[in-house]
Amino acid sequence: MLRSLKGIVRFKRFEKNPAQRRLNKAANIEDLRRVSKRRLPAGVFDYIDGAAEDERTLRNNVSSFSNYEFKPRVLRDVSNIDLSANILGVQTPFPLICSPTGFTRIAHHDGELAVSRSAARSGIPFALSTMATRSIEEIQTTTQPVNSAHSLSPRNWFQVYVWKDRGVLRDLLDRAKEANFEAIVITVDTAVLGRRERDVRRGFTLPPQLGIGTVLDGIRNPSWTWDFITNEPIRFANVVGKSADDGSSAISLADHVNAQFSQSLSWNDIEWFRTQWDKKIIIKGIQTVEDAKLSVKHSVDAIALSNHGGRQLDDAPAPINLVGAVTDIMGDELEVYCDGGIRRGSDIIKAIALGADACMIGRPFLYGLGAAGEIGVDWVLNFFKEGMQQTMALLGAKNLSELNLDLIERKR
Numbered sequence: 001m002l003r004s005l006k007g008i009v010r011f012k013r014f015e016k017n018p019a020q021r022r023l024n025k026a027a028n029i030e031d032l033r034r035v036s037k038r039r040l041p042a043g044v045f046d047y048i049d050g051a052a053e054d055e056r057t058l059r060n061n062v063s064s065f066s067n068y069e070f071k072p073r074v075l076r077d078v079s080n081i082d083l084s085a086n087i088l089g090v091q092t093p094f095p096l097i098c099s100p101t102g103f104t105r106i107a108h109h110d111g112e113l114a115v116s117r118s119a120a121r122s123g124i125p126f127a128l129s130t131m132a133t134r135s136i137e138e139i140q141t142t143t144q145p146v147n148s149a150h151s152l153s154p155r156n157w158f159q160v161y162v163w164k165d166r167g168v169l170r171d172l173l174d175r176a177k178e179a180n181f182e183a184i185v186i187t188v189d190t191a192v193l194g195r196r197e198r199d200v201r202r203g204f205t206l207p208p209q210l211g212i213g214t215v216l217d218g219i220r221n222p223s224w225t226w227d228f229i230t231n232e233p234i235r236f237a238n239v240v241g242k243s244a245d246d247g248s249s250a251i252s253l254a255d256h257v258n259a260q261f262s263q264s265l266s267w268n269d270i271e272w273f274r275t276q277w278d279k280k281i282i283i284k285g286i287q288t289v290e291d292a293k294l295s296v297k298h299s300v301d302a303i304a305l306s307n308h309g310g311r312q313l314d315d316a317p318a319p320i321n322l323v324g325a326v327t328d329i330m331g332d333e334l335e336v337y338c339d340g341g342i343r344r345g346s347d348i349i350k351a352i353a354l355g356a357d358a359c360m361i362g363r364p365f366l367y368g369l370g371a372a373g374e375i376g377v378d379w380v381l382n383f384f385k386e387g388m389q390q391t392m393a394l395l396g397a398k399n400l401s402e403l404n405l406d407l408i409e410r411k412r
């Protein structure tokens with residue numbers, strides 16, 4: 001009886017790794033978001049998931065992708081699909097970039113190390129934030145290929161906020177140069193910090209303070225709490241000892257940004273960066289066609305159409321809605337990235353078909369990190385890659401150069 005039952009029933013092998021078990025049950029980014037919501041303390045999850053004011057920009061970033069529909073072509077041989085793209089002159093396996101995110105260790109103790117390693121395994125660029133909790137040098141060491149058989153191909157970029165203290169800024173740029181970082185990403189949408197009301201309501205600080213609410217939350221989320229108290233303290237790793245606010249005492253993010261970063265940032269400062277940095281420069285946070293035109297005039301190498309994932313100005317335009325208008329007037333003068341609201345491979349295909357050169361993601365890999373650590377980030381990058389592949393096959397496009405306005409239209 002048992003033998004004949006064995007003949008018809010195939011038992012699934014039990015997955016011993018609990019993080020892998022969680023991933024095995026996830027079908028998309030929203031599933032990972034739910035898992036990380038369950039595993040992280042509420043204040044930590046809200047810091048990652050939240051956005052400015054009524055969060056309309058955040059919702060609009062995501063939902064605007066559904067304003068476009070495909071015009072799929074059939075009976076085209078799609079047996080070999082090539083997702084490779086050229087990003088800043090380098091052949092890249094698929095057109096995706098990990099956006100800079102501050103305080104990443106709050107999701108998992110490896111933080112930016114996990115994200116940079118995962119990006120390097122996939123061969124795609126990773127941007128380390130000024131507000132990172134792992135240093136430029138740590139990123140360089142962990143993503144450095146140990147020998148020629150090593151499978152990591154690191155492409156590290158450094159994101160800069162413009163410190164009032166130019167000495168701090170110069171030091172960061174020198175270190176990024178020394179560590180062989182390929183490009184700097186100047187974020188220009190953060191003159192002051194947006195009002196993130198989930199954080200305001202909770203009195204959320206970085207690092208989180210251990211009040212009674214946090215203790216209760218910690219009991220509900222034992223694995224995060226264990227991770228938090230058994231690993232070295234979370235700091236702004238790039239400015240430890242160099243700035244009064246290095247994360248060694250709890251501060252609100254708004255106080256930090258308003259005290260340390262320059263509100264007088266202007267196009268002249270972009271010229272200043274050119275005198276300090278002779279490699280590639282990307283401006284992140286362009287939100288109008290007019291500023292895209294000015295970027296060409298200031299001869300930067302790329303722009304990221306971005307509203308900081310809806311975390312700054314509420315009712316800012318959705319990046320995907322800017323792609324067509326910006327690339328229309330742009331030609332090949334600089335690369336254009338679409339950053340914000342990307343939750344599926346098909347979203348990336350839409351952005352490329354409308355004219356973007358690549359896309360950037362923030363929250364998706366943070367949800368992966370919170371849900372399952374480094375293998376969660378791998379899962380996310382693979383999810384996007386497979387989603388792109390599948391969409392191209394169904395759309396009848398073999399490579400990125402076949403993605404164009406013939407295959408997409410705005411819904412009427």
Ligand SMILES: Cc1cc2nc3c(=O)[nH]c(=O)nc-3n(C[C@H](O)[C@H](O)[C@H](O)COP(=O)(O)O)c2cc1C
Nearest residue numbers: 048099100101102129187308309340341361362363
């Ligand atoms: C938790 C978190 C921290 C962030 N920190 C930074 C940062 O330090 N510098 C920066 O330029 N952008 C930062 N961003 C914005 C991201 O780089 C990116 O623009 C945004 O997440 C894209 O939207 P998405 O989350 O919908 O993918 C952060 C975003 C999140 C969610």
